[in-house]
Amino acid sequence: MNKEYIPKKTRILDIINEASDIKTFKLQGKLNSKPGQFVMLHIPGHDQRPFSIYIDDNDSFSLTIAKVGRFTKKLFEMKISDNLVYTGPFGKPFQIKGKHIAMIGGGYGSAPLTFLGKEALKQGVKSELIIGARSKEFLLYKNNNYPVGIIRHYCTDDGSFGFKGYTTEKLKELFEQDKTIDMVYTVGPELMMKIVVEICDEFNIGCQISLERYMKCGNGICGSCCVDPDGLRMCVEGPCIDKKVAKKVSEFGNYHRDGSGKKIYFKK
Secondary structure (H helix, E strand, O other): OOHHHOOEEEEEEEEEEEEOOEEEEEEEOOOOOOOOOEEEEEOOOOOEEEEEOOEEOOOEEEEEEEOOOHHHHHHHOOOOOOEEEEEEEEOEOOOOOOOEEEEEEEHHHHHHHHHHHHHHHHOOOEEEEEEEEOOHHHOOOOOOOOOOOEEEEEEEOOOOOOEEOOHHHHHHHHHHHOOOOOEEEEEOOHHHHHHHHHHHHHOOOEEEEEOOOOOOOOOOOOOOOEEOOOOEEOOOOOEEEEHHHHOOOOOOOOEEEOOOOOEEEOOO
């Protein structure tokens, strides 16, 4: 059995309030993960859910998590030193390409992109990180330190902090101002990512996305995260895929499935 499949005990080392109903949980454990991968986090006596990796240190890792359902509500009730279980890391990571990249994160999608930016910098790749939210109380990492070489651009729909407008509008502005950007990465709401892909096509720039789907196992067995029409498993062949692959996924930007397999169409 591969070691990532083996459940491992962990404990909460720290809890950081990042924004309204969003916290970062620092957990004990050695992952050796890559940007874009995820872990399955299990609360003993309850369910498990997948979460992208924000930070991977030598003996700990951090997950930035929004309170959006029963599992995360229970998680938000936990305290430092409480015990959890995890498996992973799972999934296909981002492939670092280019010399000057742009990263577009909507909501907590900025977490794995922060990890990506730091790893890209180790390879001499500078980056523009666009972080967006509805308003400033939902905006991540405003006060966090970032290495020189990762330039942050904050966007809010209501203009309460940073650029007033959508992350996709800021991306187009960056493309028009700086012709050296040669690769784009995006994580966040699917309709946002669909527009990012369209903008990258317009400017003839490569793009990779993280396509989130309902995941029960994380290792390709259950089939819950398969996408139409070819049945690609987003926990194995994804979640990080090239825009060419994304455009062949007929449900991309149109619908996803819930735990029962029912199609849930996006509101456009």
